[in-house]
Amino acid sequence: MKKMIIVTMVLLILPIAFLSQEPVKPIQFDGQWETARDGTPGRIVLELKKDGNNLSGTLAAPKAAQPDQLGNPVKIVGKVDGDILAFNLTSPDGNRTITFVGRVTGDDMNLNRDVEGSAGNGGGPGAGIYGFNGPATLAVHRVK
């Protein structure tokens, strides 16, 4: 009798437990992500394409001398695991490797940034996205 009650409770509660969970949306990495939604000058533009667990794409940052214009896009090489992504890119002067890692939540992506390498002959773009003194984090939003 006791066994019967337990089995009945399991059969009744399990479907409720699963139904009460929010439907899991697949994480969308593909698309264009930007630091500003309205195309403000000085924004950073990230284009991503996921293939299995691999990630490819480009990152474009404002030119140092003309911050209202985007510089040439730099290729990225990345990986994903669940809602986490990480990617590396080489600075345009070839002296530094910049690593980004973070999480996608809906249409928002928050990344930590880390730089390794040397400043280079010109001292490197210190406070830019490719420099040692650039931002430690990067928040982007999906625009496409």
Place this chain on the structure above:
Amino acid sequence: MRTVLLALTMLMVQAPQTPPVTRVLRGVVTSIGTPDPVPDAEVSIAIDKSDLDTVIAAYKYNQKFPVRTTSDGSGHFSFAGIVPGKFIVTVQHDGFFAKTPDTKGNIRDSVSVPVTIAIDQDGSEISVPMLSGAVVAGRVYGVDGQAVPRVTVQAYTQYTEAGVQKLKPIASRDTNDEGAYRLFWLPPGEYFIGVSADGPPQGPAIIETGISSQIYLKTFYPNASDESTSSRITVKSGDDVTSIDINLRPASADDLRRLASPPPPPPPAR
């Protein structure tokens, strides 16, 4: 009954993130060519950023790198709670050097070792061998055979720049009251040992002793005017080379005349 109800309640709550599988990395810092360990070395472990799986794993489980420690009295160190992946272990200690130079041929004062921490291994130990700095010591004598204190003895390495051979000082120490010097923590290699001198651009470089009226000219071991006639000193890891005595060259009357009225500098190029 209670157990079943508890299990069902837990099912209804969203499953927490699985705790990470972590491993311990152990290592030992040793001195090349000797059985001696290297205690008190600064050791750090950092993610090999080229391995994005490790970058993701560290982020996922909120592991912050680099992590630092120091080697104990027997040269051992360990890092616990590390997620499996690819890392770089870097060891640094004053007076110790990497076996291999950097890409530009310079001796490195730290050693970096790539390490893979596998999920199915725990407690394995890595060995980080380092070259021990060498010592070159001796005395500086004047014309009368007396010890010369307070002069600066330097160890130079030779390098070529634009086809011209040049000297670069690597270590520098003043002589003590007995004229003795001891250059320590020298990376293994070849050196010219000389007494530092200064002078006008067109005149002879002289050595200021500050305690005697005698003026000396720049001198390399044992009594040479330049490196071409000097004896080269070769030191290996942990060497203690003594009796590298330098007999200073006294300035001649001609040198003193040149010092008093150095020739005018050449006219600037048009």
